[in-house]
Amino acid sequence: MNTKNIELVAAPRPPHFVGDGFRVHNFIPSGFRMDMERMSPFIMLDYNSKFYFPPTDTPRGVGVHPHRGFETVTIAYKGKVAHHDSSGGGGVIGEGDVQWMTAASGVLHKEYHEEQFSKEGGDFQMVQLWINLPAKDKMSTPKYQGIKNADIKTYQLSDKLGFVEVIAGEYKGIQGIADTFTPVNMLNGRLKKGGKTDFSFPAEYNTGLLVIEGSVIVNAAETVPTDHFILFENEGETFTVEASEDAVFLVLSGAPINEPIAAQGPFVMNTREELVQAINDFNMGKFGYLED
Template identity: 65%
Template sequence: MATKKIEKVITPAGKHFVGDGFNVHNIIPGSQGLSMQRLSPFIMMDYNAPFYFPPSDTPKGVGVHPHRGFETVTIAYKGKIEHHDSSGGGGIIEDGDVQWMTAASGVLHKEFHEREWSKKGGIFQMVQLWVNLPAKDKMSEPKYQAITNRSMGRVMLENNMGEVEIVAGEYQGIKGPASTFTPLHLYNIKIKQGAKVDLSFPAAYNTALLVLEGSLKVNDKDKVPTNNFALFENRGEEFSITTKEDTVALLLSGEPINGPIAAHGPFVMNTKQELMQAFNDFNEGKFGYLED
């Protein structure tokens, strides 16, 4: 098989607040060349790099808002997040956990720092992805997957050099717990100084990684520093990751969803008419009810 090479390494632009609880770099589609189409099925990535929130009796976050046409995937690295939505989904995730909400035909939801964590304050670090849905599934029933760290698939590296946590898809025959609508892989790669990880994905899959701690090299050539994002070419299949320091990286790879994207605010559909219908349905209260 041919080697999959890095197309570009991107240092994210400045940060901004989403609500008052998430201080994020918008990487997809906010970075040059990282359109929703280019990274499909991953159509949005916000990265809250480590940020200290002081103690607060009022949890910070994002109040009630709607979504339709896609899924939100929130990965907690440090801190605790509490989620509720109008379809009855919800819960608390903490270090290492994931919440996977399928908005599909439409939900209202809210996300806040967990109340007790908020009272103590601390370092907060998270990634939120939006994963697109195929046209045939955009109006399916909403659902919610609470994925604890201990439920994830795991491949341990030789000589205690680290591990690959599989949230979705599979690695070396070990599957992750997340249910997905299209083929995709989502891994946390947690490796020690001197480790090497070999990976392989179909050439046509859109593949990228975000370094959350440490730094790494791809194919013993291209260095990706902390908080940087590496986009791979859509050629070749195999590549390797090596590191000279303890490193944590999020790797994503998925089969593109072909078709038009019509996105505005909290809705991602295929046509402008479908977008207008989403706004009308929201304004008419068809997304259910969720208390602020």
């Protein structure tokens, strides 16, 4: 197989707040050439790098808002988040857990720091992704997958210098627990200093890597520090990652959905007419009810 080389390394952009509970750096879509089409099926990536929130009796977060046409995925690295949506989905995720909400035909949802975490305060670190749905599934029934870290299957490096968590897709024969509509690989690498492993995806898959902790050396050539995002070329299949210090990194790779994208705020459809319908349906209360 041929090497999949780095196309660019993106430094974190200045952070902004989503609600009052998520201090994020936006990588997708962005000015780094990583728009929705280039990164499909990953149409948004907000990264809440490690940030200390002081104690409060009023949980911080994002109030009730709608979504249609895609999925939201939140991966917790530090802190705890409580989620509720109008389809009945919800729960609390903590360190290492994942919540995977399929908005599809439309839901209202809200996300807040979990109550006890809010009262105690602490470091908060999360990734939130939007994953597009193909046209045939955009109006399917909403659903929610709460994935506990203990249930995520792992691949252990033979030298005991780390492991890879398989959230979705497949890695070295291990299948991820998440159910997806299109081919999506979502992997957490957790390597000790000197730990090294390789990844292989079809050349046409859109592939990226976010360094969550520490730093890594990619293809034995380029060192990439904490909080930076790597975009790979759509040529070649295989790349290597070595931890130059203890490291955590998120690998994303998926088959592009080669369909038109019409996006406005919390709605991602295929045509402008479908966007108008989504807005009208929301205004008519067809996304259900959720107390703020």
